[in-house]
Amino acid sequence: DAGVIQSPRHEVTEMGQEVTLRCKPISGHDYLFWYRQTMMRGLELLIYFNNNVPIDDSGMPEDRFSAKMPNASFSTLKIQPSEPRDSAVYFCASSFRVPNTGELFFGEGSRLTVL
Amino acid sequence: AQSVTQLDSHVSVSEGTPVLLRCNYSSSYSPSLFWYVQHPNKGLQLLLKYTSAATLVKGINGFEAEFKKSETSFHLTKPSAHMSDAAEYFCVVSDPNQGGKLIFGQGTELSVKP
Numbered sequence: 001d002a003g004v005i006q007s008p009r010h011e012v013t014e015m016g017q018e019v020t021l022r023c024k025p026i027s028g029h030d031y032l033f034w035y036r037q038t039m040m041r042g043l044e045l046l047i048y049f050n051n052n053v054p055i056d057d058s059g060m061p062e063d064r065f066s067a068k069m070p071n072a073s074f075s076t077l078k079i080q081p082s083e084p085r086d087s088a089v090y091f092c093a094s095s096f097r098v099p100n101t102g103e104l105f106f107g108e109g110s111r112l113t114v115l
Numbered sequence: 116a117q118s119v120t121q122l123d124s125h126v127s128v129s130e131g132t133p134v135l136l137r138c139n140y141s142s143s144y145s146p147s148l149f150w151y152v153q154h155p156n157k158g159l160q161l162l163l164k165y166t167s168a169a170t171l172v173k174g175i176n177g178f179e180a181e182f183k184k185s186e187t188s189f190h191l192t193k194p195s196a197h198m199s200d201a202a203e204y205f206c207v208v209s210d211p212n213q214g215g216k217l218i219f220g221q222g223t224e225l226s227v228k229p
Contacts, residue, residue, distance in 0.1 A: 004158070043159075043205070043219040056214060091158055098215055101166070102149040102207060106158030 002026075004107035006092050012113045018080040021110045024073055025094030033104060034067055034077050035091040043091075049075065082114045117142045117210040119189075121220040129228045134178075134193040136223045138206030141187065147209040148189045149217070150180055154202045162204075165189065176200070201227045 005024040013019055025032050033048040047057040052069045060067070064083070069075040079086055089111050093104040122137040140146055150162040163174025170182040176199075180191045191204060206220040 042221050045216060056216070093158070101215075102147060102164050102209055102217060103161055104159070104217070106160070108156070108158045 004092055004094050004105055006090075006107035006110050008110055009108065010111045010113075012115065013082055014115050015083055016081045017114075018078065019082045019086075019112060019114075021077040021090050021092075021112070023075045023077070023092030023107060025075070025092070026096075026105055027073065029094035029096045029105070030072070031095040031098070032069060032075050033093040033095070034075070035093065035106075037089045037091060037109070038087075046077070079112075082112075084114045087112055087114050116212070117144075117146065117208045117218050119148075119206045119208045119218060119220040121204075121206050121223050123223050124221065125224045125226070127226040127228065128196045130198055131195050134191070134196045134200065134225065136191040136204050136206075136225065138189045138191065138220060139187050140189055140206075140208050142208060144211060147215075148180075148182065149207040149209075150174065150178070150189075150191050151205040151207060151219075152202050153205065153222075159205065162191070196225075196227045198227050198229065201225055 007022045030051050034046040036044045046059045047067045049069045067077045089109045091106050091109045093106045095104050118141045120139045145167050148165045151159040152162050153159045163172045165172045165182045173179045178193045203222045203224050205222050208218050210216050
């Protein structure tokens with residue numbers, strides 16, 4: 001299995017631009033998570049889906065952030081407009097069990113730099 | 116609310132010596148606890164998990180952790196460090212009040228000297 005696949009691995013953009021991060025979960029996993037990692041705040045859960053339906057988006061910072069999961073094999077995290085404080089590594093993870101079993105499989109992350 | 120505290124932000128050991136990464140948890144319930152490892156420029160990988168079965172949990176790559184309720188601790192250990200163990204380690208607790216949401220500690224960076 002190829003694991004969780006994220007793209008792009010690195011993105012450098014200017015403030016105000018739209019950013020779209022993509023994720024392909026492991027086949028058969030019905031939970032998908034988006035996390036953000038920064039030095040200051042550590043790992044933060046932004047949103048998670050179960051069977052393509054958003055379950056908890058309480059971690060999404062503000063309306064500039066949106067996430068979709070149109071089908072079981074693809075999800076996007078969009079930031080519009082982007083700001084320098086959005087610079088971080090964004091991780092996608094998937095699981096075939098409920099979240100509290102802790103068995104999440106992470107992608108290698110998308111490193112976003114907003115100038 | 117559930118939380119974890121990793122007591123050391125950075126630990127340095129010599130190759131072949133024991134590793135101890137400390138984690139204390141705060142929980143009103145019998146917690147589910149985990150350790151994850153993150154190698155540079157990589158995603159996180161589950162090392163081991165405790166879910167109220169045996170208190171001594173064995174994980175991958177020779178790591179193990181012991182759940183001690185009396186001390187509210189879940190320290191990660193390895194008898195002999197290898198250079199490839201150099202990474203960031205995260206202690207994690209699951210919060211049943213938030214649908215099982217995983218709460219990550221701030222991480223401990225492990226350096227291994229030759």
